[in-house]
Amino acid sequence: MKPLLPDMSTPITRDINNEIAESFHQSKFDVANDYRKSAFAFFEKTGLPTAKQEEYRFTPISKGLEKNFTWDSKESTSSINSIDAFLIPNLDANILVFINGRYSESFSKIISPESEVRINTLSEAFRSDSSLVSSYLDKVLHPEKDPFTAMNSAFWQEGLFIHVPENSNVSKPVFILHLNDAGEGQVISQTKVLGILEKGSQLSVVEKFNSIGLNPVFHNFSEEWIVKEKSHLEYCKIQNDTGKSYQVTNTVIHQSDNSLLNTFTLTLNGQLVRNNLGIVIDGKQCESHFYGLYLVNGNTLADNHTVVDHKKPNSFSNEMYKGIMDGNSKGVFNGKIFVRPHAQKTNAFQSNRNILVSDSASINTKPQLEIWADDVKCSHGCTSGQLDDEAMFYLRSRGIAAPIAKAMLLYAFASEVLAPIQNETLKLYLDNLIAERLHKNF
Amino acid sequence: MLTIKNLQAKVGEKQILNGIDLKVNAGEVHAIMGPNGSGKSTLASVLAGREDFEVTSGEVDFLGKNLLELEPEDRAREGIFMAFQYPVEIPGVSTINFMKTALNQIRQYRGQQALDAVSFLQLMKEKMKLVEIDQSLLSRSLNEGFSGGEKKRNEIFQMAMLEPKLSILDETDSGLDIDALRIVANGVNKLRTKNNAVIVVTHYQRLLDYIVPDFVHVLYKGKIVKSGGKELALELEAKGYDWIKNEAAVA
Numbered sequence: 093m094k095p096l097l098p099d100m101s102t103p104i105t106r107d108i109n110n111e112i113a114e115s116f117h118q119s120k121f122d123v124a125n126d127y128r129k130s131a132f133a134f135f136e137k138t139g140l141p142t143a144k145q146e147e148y149r150f151t152p153i154s155k156g157l158e159k160n161f162t163w164d165s166k167e168s169t170s171s172i173n174s175i176d177a178f179l180i181p182n183l184d185a186n187i188l189v190f191i192n193g194r195y196s197e198s199f200s201k202i203i204s205p206e207s208e209v210r211i212n213t214l215s216e217a218f219r220s221d222s223s224l225v226s227s228y229l230d231k232v233l234h235p236e237k238d239p240f241t242a243m244n245s246a247f248w249q250e251g252l253f254i255h256v257p258e259n260s261n262v263s264k265p266v267f268i269l270h271l272n273d274a275g276e277g278q279v280i281s282q283t284k285v286l287g288i289l290e291k292g293s294q295l296s297v298v299e300k301f302n303s304i305g306l307n308p309v310f311h312n313f314s315e316e317w318i319v320k321e322k323s324h325l326e327y328c329k330i331q332n333d334t335g336k337s338y339q340v341t342n343t344v345i346h347q348s349d350n351s352l353l354n355t356f357t358l359t360l361n362g363q364l365v366r367n368n369l370g371i372v373i374d375g376k377q378c379e380s381h382f383y384g385l386y387l388v389n390g391n392t393l394a395d396n397h398t399v400v401d402h403k404k405p406n407s408f409s410n411e412m413y414k415g416i417m418d419g420n421s422k423g424v425f426n427g428k429i430f431v432r433p434h435a436q437k438t439n440a441f442q443s444n445r446n447i448l449v450s451d452s453a454s455i456n457t458k459p460q461l462e463i464w465a466d467d468v469k470c471s472h473g474c475t476s477g478q479l480d481d482e483a484m485f486y487l488r489s490r491g492i493a494a495p496i497a498k499a500m501l502l503y504a505f506a507s508e509v510l511a512p513i514q515n516e517t518l519k520l521y522l523d524n525l526i527a528e529r530l531h532k533n534f
Numbered sequence: 535m536l537t538i539k540n541l542q543a544k545v546g547e548k549q550i551l552n553g554i555d556l557k558v559n560a561g562e563v564h565a566i567m568g569p570n571g572s573g574k575s576t577l578a579s580v581l582a583g584r585e586d587f588e589v590t591s592g593e594v595d596f597l598g599k600n601l602l603e604l605e606p607e608d609r610a611r612e613g614i615f616m617a618f619q620y621p622v623e624i625p626g627v628s629t630i631n632f633m634k635t636a637l638n639q640i641r642q643y644r645g646q647q648a649l650d651a652v653s654f655l656q657l658m659k660e661k662m663k664l665v666e667i668d669q670s671l672l673s674r675s676l677n678e679g680f681s682g683g684e685k686k687r688n689e690i691f692q693m694a695m696l697e698p699k700l701s702i703l704d705e706t707d708s709g710l711d712i713d714a715l716r717i718v719a720n721g722v723n724k725l726r727t728k729n730n731a732v733i734v735v736t737h738y739q740r741l742l743d744y745i746v747p748d749f750v751h752v753l754y755k756g757k758i759v760k761s762g763g764k765e766l767a768l769e770l771e772a773k774g775y776d777w778i779k780n781e782a783a784v785a
Contacts, residue, residue: 481585486622489582490636490692491610491643500635504626504675 108154109139111163116246118164123218127226131235131245138239150424150456151366151395156338160308161278167249168192168280170273175199178269178302180521185267185298186211192272193249193281193311199269209262209295214251214284225253229286232346232372233316240340240368244282244314251284256293256323265296265326265515270313272337274305285315289323296326296515301333308363309337317345321375324352326514332525333362335390342368349375349404354512357384358522359394360529370399373435376406383509384413387529388421395424400442402435405465409439414509415446416502416530417453425457427472433464442472447479447505449498495531502530535560535731536581536601536700541592542756543580550576552756553592558700561728565742565767566735568753569775574735575619577753578704581733582616583609597699610636611643613699617689617706624676629688630658632676633695640696661694665721683714690721701725702733707741719744739771754782 116132140154141147148154170191179187188211189199195213202211217225235242256262272279289295297317303309311333319325325345333339339362347353359365371380386394400409415423425444446455459472479501487497506526513519541554550573558564568574580587581594583606594601599612624632637657638648649657662669667687677685686706693701703722707715722732722745734745742750742764750766751758754775759782760766770778 480622483622483624485584485606486618486624487632487636488606489610489616489618490632490696491607491640492636493607493639494605496635496639497607500627500632501624504624508626 108158108163112140112243115163119247123215127229128246131230131242134236135239135242135246140239147397150422151364151393153338153340153364153366156364157310160336160338161280161310163280167194168274168277171275172271172273172304175269175271178271178300180267180298180300180518183265183267183298183515183517183521185265188252188266188268190250190268190270190281190283192279193283195250204262204264207257208260209266210255210257211266212253214248214253214286217253217286221253225286228288228316228318231316232318232344232370233314233342238342238368240312241314241342244284244312244342247282247312248284248314249282251286254285254287254295256287256289256295258290259292260290261294262296265298265518268297268299270299270301270311272303272309272311272333274303274307274309274336276305276307278307279303279305279309279311281310282312284313287315287317289317289319289325291320292322293320294324298328298330298518300330301339303333303337305334307336309333311337311339313339313341315341315343317343319345319347319351319353321348322350323348325354327353327355328513328518328522329355329357329367330522330525331357331359331362331365333365335361335363337362338364340366340368344370344372346372347375347378347380350377351375352378353380353382354514355382356509356513356522357382357396358525359384359386359388359396360525361388362392362394364393364395366395366397368397368399370401371409372401372403373407373409374403376404378404378407380407380409381512382409382411383512385506385509385526386413386415386417386423387506387526388416388423389418391420393422393424397424397426399428400430400440402429402431402438402440405434405436405438407435407438409441411442412509413444414506415444415455416449416506417446417455418449420450420452422453423455423457425455425474426460427458428460429462429470429472431463431465431468431470436465436467438465438468438470440468440470444474445505446474446476447502448476449479449502499530503527506530535597537593537595539593541577541580541594542590543576543587544590545576545587549590550587550756551580554753554756554758556751556758558731558733560699560731562749563726563732563734563745563747565747565750566733566753567737567739567750567767567770569779570737572753573756574737574753575704578616578702578733578735581609581702582606582614607639608643610696610698611640614702615693615696615698615700616702616704617686617693619705619708621677621685621689623678623680625678627676628674629672629676629691633658633692636692637695658695661691664694664724665690666717667691682709683711686710686714686718687721690718694721694725697725698730700731700733702735704735705737706734707736707738715741716744739767742767752778754778
């Protein structure tokens, strides 16, 4: 008898959704059981997204998860004994370390006084400050709208609660390292950050994602940042995982009147990276700059979905994402801008520029503007292409070898996105990462 | 120094150069003139190694090497320099970094040590004076937002930095006012020695008032149809190109 072929018409995620459900029911959680249960109910409604869903059309994350991971409630162990290689040299910062989804007390180091910023693990905050935490958690992230957000709220192993009191200027950045060690087996980690900047406060956050080991890693990360009146958040995400890492991040930043936001997202590595970044501009006279760079090669797929939601008048947002795709890599960019009826005098700009270095690399880019107000200035533009031949010839005609000329042009293209970064140590580090990736040697 | 024999080239299906013969010796200045579309800029581009053009026949010998076999960067390293008619704007790359990279690539090719930062700066300051260009301009992104005159001056600055054996000025006078023209021409003249040579490609005679040629060649329909001394340029200025066209038609 011939073996039965699998029926291709059924959603591929059928089995894995059952496994995930089983894993959830078998897990013993220390805190927030009710909260987890209601989040899981949202997940069960939809299950993992299939390729038929518009939002995940170009990003076969569910397929990757089904193929590479088993879902049991076991946690992976790690024998890592130094994190030095993953730190940012000379960055004088509060260091918060997660290894395989668990907070590492021994590697973490909080140097800012509690009067400047209060940093707790999320489970600790759930116990000691449950009403405050509950009043913010999942209020701007919507577990009912995205299965990964729902999954994260149900399963989160550990997280951080960062609270900046009114008018506090936190002098040292907060550096969060998510390290996944797949040396001894697959890793599934789910972590969560809740940050609140009270009125008139200022904070700089750097999040870095790294993985080691040869087994697959799935990291599902969610975070919410509440940036209140006249506050200022600097936010930088660095994704530099190894080849077998699957990562989904859901970030929502909520801004109130007169707040200022700078974000930068750098994606360098990983099998599949999906970033959902939402900025809710729920205040007047806000300013938001969000920049991104995906510099990928090999078989990496880097997908950035961004949403800017202008809800109030007189605010300004400026988005610039750039991509360089080499090898067989794929880029996906989707940028939504909403300007609500009340958000008159909004200025919203978006640009997405891409360079395909190899013939087998690809990019799918899609701007989406929905504007209900009539007195606004909005613009968007996207380009995809190869390196400029005329510029290459110009450099070569002065004696510069073709590979160096190429590196110079790519580096010049890429490094523009570093402009808004204020911290010089961080900027130098990012600049070096980019230069190294592009084989800049001049 | 440079010997071109029966050079023919096309772009796509269009034949542009139909057999050029030209010999340039060290210490000489040659002007290539001709009406629009005669192939002047194509000749400059083919010598510099622009890949849009396909050489279909002929030979180019530069100091004993087959120039047509060399990559554009190797031509530059051997001593060829083309000042572009339309210098390219490159955001994010400063002229200073660009020149430092170029100079050290050329030095490496010649087996010389890379220049350290101090010597480079010293050399740069010296050459800046020559073309009256400001350092603030050189710190900016290459040609980005430069005026026409600034772009051309930057070309001559690069030429001064790289000290080529053969410079090819491709319509360097186009888009220049008279003051900028004088500055650019003075720069070129100061760089002339008995060991290097210059090919000036131009439509008009006015640049040749400042950079005085030893030989003038008229290019028409992809061929040199007339050669002479500097007085030929004046004759062309007075009479236009029609008599050349008529002569060529008769021949």
